[in-house]
Amino acid sequence: MRVPWVPREGIEREAHKVISEYGKMVGRNVAPPIPVEHIIEGFLGLRLCFEDLEEKFGQKGILGVLILDEGRVVINTQLAESGPEGRYCFTCSHEVGHWILHRHLIKKAAKRSGDQSAIICRLSDARKSHEWQADYFAACLLMPRKHVFEAFKTVCGERPLVLENENSKLGGTWVAVDPCVSNWHYIAQLVCNAGGFDNVSKEAMAIRMLELGLIVNTTEAKIGWGV
Numbered sequence: 001m002r003v004p005w006v007p008r009e010g011i012e013r014e015a016h017k018v019i020s021e022y023g024k025m026v027g028r029n030v031a032p033p034i035p036v037e038h039i040i041e042g043f044l045g046l047r048l049c050f051e052d053l054e055e056k057f058g059q060k061g062i063l064g065v066l067i068l069d070e071g072r073v074v075i076n077t078q079l080a081e082s083g084p085e086g087r088y089c090f091t092c093s094h095e096v097g098h099w100i101l102h103r104h105l106i107k108k109a110a111k112r113s114g115d116q117s118a119i120i121c122r123l124s125d126a127r128k129s130h131e132w133q134a135d136y137f138a139a140c141l142l143m144p145r146k147h148v149f150e151a152f153k154t155v156c157g158e159r160p161l162v163l164e165n166e167n168s169k170l171g172g173t174w175v176a177v178d179p180c181v182s183n184w185h186y187i188a189q190l191v192c193n194a195g196g197f198d199n200v201s202k203e204a205m206a207i208r209m210l211e212l213g214l215i216v217n218t219t220e221a222k223i224g225w226g227v
């Protein structure tokens with residue numbers, strides 16, 4: 001599916017709008033952890049279901065499906081039952097992103113092709129623009145800028161954290177975390193803890209902080225997500 005280019009700010013605005021309208025519905029200010037399951041069912045009026053999508057479609061790496069005709073968000077059972085909570089909630093939020101940003105386009109494409117109006121989300125499609133947009137929406141929904149900045153400030157202070165070393169130069173046992181690339185997961189976990197981001201993975205938080213300029217990696221080393 002082809003989608004028009006949308007600036008990051010536009011996607012973030014849409015995610016913010018969902019949180020603020022959901023807040024009006026429940027009558028309180030919404031803060032992390034963002035209750036994405038209730039946003040899907042209670043706010044958007046969609047049904048959240050679980051199926052073995054890899055068996056159903058005979059393909060590996062299917063995370064979720066949004067079926068517009070049936071108003072259903074279907075999450076792969078393996079992800080929902082045995083995957084980390086962060087990945088499960090991110091996939092749910094990703095489907096919300098498709099609903100908000102792409103539902104009209106999905107319907108249009110289905111009308112043209114005669115197929116069911118649905119979108120299948122595969123890991124292998126992560127670089128396609130509609131998938132990137134839904135991922136970015138999910139990050140903005142689960143990790144609202146204001147709350148990330150507040151949590152970061154509590155942990156690291158006012159200034160961005162500059163990672164100048166790939167590995168720690170400190171010897172011995174330290175209570176504080178040395179801000180180097182190989183310690184990215186400690187830093188992300190501390191910020192998650194400080195901001196109540198209980199349904200967000202460390203990877204997602206680190207990516208969000210890099211994107212918001214709160215962490216600056218000046219080394220040649222890439223952050224390894226395998227930790």
Ligand SMILES: [Zn+2]
Nearest residue numbers: 120121131134
């Ligand atoms: Zn998707």
